[in-house]
Amino acid sequence: MPGIHLSQLTKRYARGEAVVRGVSLTVEDGDFMCLLGPSGCGKTTILRMIAGLEQVSGGEIAIGGRYVDSAARGLFVPAEKRGLGLVFQSYALWPHMTVARNIDFGLRLAKLPTAEREARLVRVMERLRIAGLAERYPGQLSGGQQQRVALARALAVNPGVLLLDEPLSNLDATLRLQMREELSRLHREFGTTIVFVTHDQWEAMTLATRIAVMNGGEVQQVGSPDQIYGQPANRFVAGFIGSPPINMIATGTALADALAGLLGTALPRAAAIGLRPEGIMPMAEPGPGRIALDLRAVLPTGGGWIMELLHASVEGPTLLHAMTHQPPPWRAGQRLHAELRPEALHLFDATGQRIPADGQTPRADRPLAFTSLFRN
Numbered sequence: 001m002p003g004i005h006l007s008q009l010t011k012r013y014a015r016g017e018a019v020v021r022g023v024s025l026t027v028e029d030g031d032f033m034c035l036l037g038p039s040g041c042g043k044t045t046i047l048r049m050i051a052g053l054e055q056v057s058g059g060e061i062a063i064g065g066r067y068v069d070s071a072a073r074g075l076f077v078p079a080e081k082r083g084l085g086l087v088f089q090s091y092a093l094w095p096h097m098t099v100a101r102n103i104d105f106g107l108r109l110a111k112l113p114t115a116e117r118e119a120r121l122v123r124v125m126e127r128l129r130i131a132g133l134a135e136r137y138p139g140q141l142s143g144g145q146q147q148r149v150a151l152a153r154a155l156a157v158n159p160g161v162l163l164l165d166e167p168l169s170n171l172d173a174t175l176r177l178q179m180r181e182e183l184s185r186l187h188r189e190f191g192t193t194i195v196f197v198t199h200d201q202w203e204a205m206t207l208a209t210r211i212a213v214m215n216g217g218e219v220q221q222v223g224s225p226d227q228i229y230g231q232p233a234n235r236f237v238a239g240f241i242g243s244p245p246i247n248m249i250a251t252g253t254a255l256a257d258a259l260a261g262l263l264g265t266a267l268p269r270a271a272a273i274g275l276r277p278e279g280i281m282p283m284a285e286p287g288p289g290r291i292a293l294d295l296r297a298v299l300p301t302g303g304g305w306i307m308e309l310l311h312a313s314v315e316g317p318t319l320l321h322a323m324t325h326q327p328p329p330w331r332a333g334q335r336l337h338a339e340l341r342p343e344a345l346h347l348f349d350a351t352g353q354r355i356p357a358d359g360q361t362p363r364a365d366r367p368l369a370f371t372s373l374f375r376n
């Protein structure tokens with residue numbers, strides 16, 4: 001399956017500001033790459049440029065080692081010649097064609113022999129569990145069923161690359177989960193290179209082999225879900241990934257000094273410390289290295305509990321959020337003493353970039369993994 005290489009990609013719409021700014025990114029053969037970022041950060045624009053639905057303003061795109069768009073080379077391969085499967089937010093099924101005809105449409109365009117077309121149609125409908133819907137029209141299907149038909153249509157032609165733009169956004173929570181599992185399974189079975197656009201961090205974290213976190217038209221960090229979570233490259237990534245969000249503590253506060261003590265480091269001026277909520281482990285008794293915190297409230301989230309904790313100091317209280325998967329046995333108002341997991345602490349400089357802390361075990365050895373959120 002082909003990989004995709006984006007080099008210094010820029011997109012400017014009609015003399016406006018660039019909405020994609022110098023993005024370089026390699027999607028390896030067989031990767032499930034998620035482009036993740038807030039609304040308007042340029043994810044869809046990148047996907048549309050890979051698809052050939054938009055032309056680049058600057059930079060180059062290569063698919064399977066072949067340039068398909070290059071401003072400098074004056075080269076542009078149209079969408080239909082790129083060998084891609086596309087599934088966008090709106091499923092765009094033909095309303096006047098049955099499910100089978102919708103899927104067959106792409107196979108006809110590919111001019112496959114009839115026997116081959118029929119065999120593929122049966123196979124892909126079985127895989128996506130829509131064989132029973134073959135003679136229905138899109139208007140007679142649920143959102144999730146339409147979604148599966150759109151995926152089947154894209155997969156039937158055996159595209160080397162599948163481009164998905166928020167394909168699960170119109171589904172309810174249960175269907176989203178089912179479709180996520182289905183996408184994961186399809187990726188494993190077909191080995192297709194997938195680029196998936198989403199603003200939903202859970203979707204990205206649970207599906208992707210690698211994630212490109214974007215903001216303001218630029219890639220902030222590329223890595224596995226655990227790297228993105230456990231070793232965020234900057235404050236934006238640290239704050240964007242994680243729910244409840246990472247606690248960000250400004251230096252110059254008593255709490256920051258206490259945390260610096262735990263890290264065994266002197267804090268650079270104008271730095272900030274990030275502390276992941278699940279790295280705070282409150283206990284009833286004081287002890288060495290524990291930080292005194294007052295429990296303000298416990299908020300159940302269904303399967304987890306967020307604790308609002310206040311750290312008192314002369315500058316006033318600092319609010320921290322802690323996360324636990326065991327029901328906390330304490331009442332609001334109680335004084336607690338928290339141990340902190342050093343790997344949950346992240347240090348950032350004045351420009352927001354991650355800085356390694358002296359005396360800390362290197363992150364690569366023991367990052368706080370995203371997957372640890374699912375353990376008790």
Ligand SMILES: Nc1ncnc2c1ncn2[C@@H]1O[C@H](COP(=O)(O)OP(=O)(O)OP(=O)(O)O)[C@@H](O)[C@H]1O
Nearest residue numbers: 013019037038039040041042043044045046198199
């Ligand atoms: N055809 C267009 N003409 C002008 N500006 C556009 C066009 N398409 C997108 N934009 C602008 O480009 C920026 C990036 O849009 P894009 O759709 O790529 O973002 P996104 O990250 O996919 O956001 P969302 O998650 O909301 O879809 C936005 O500011 C958007 O308004």
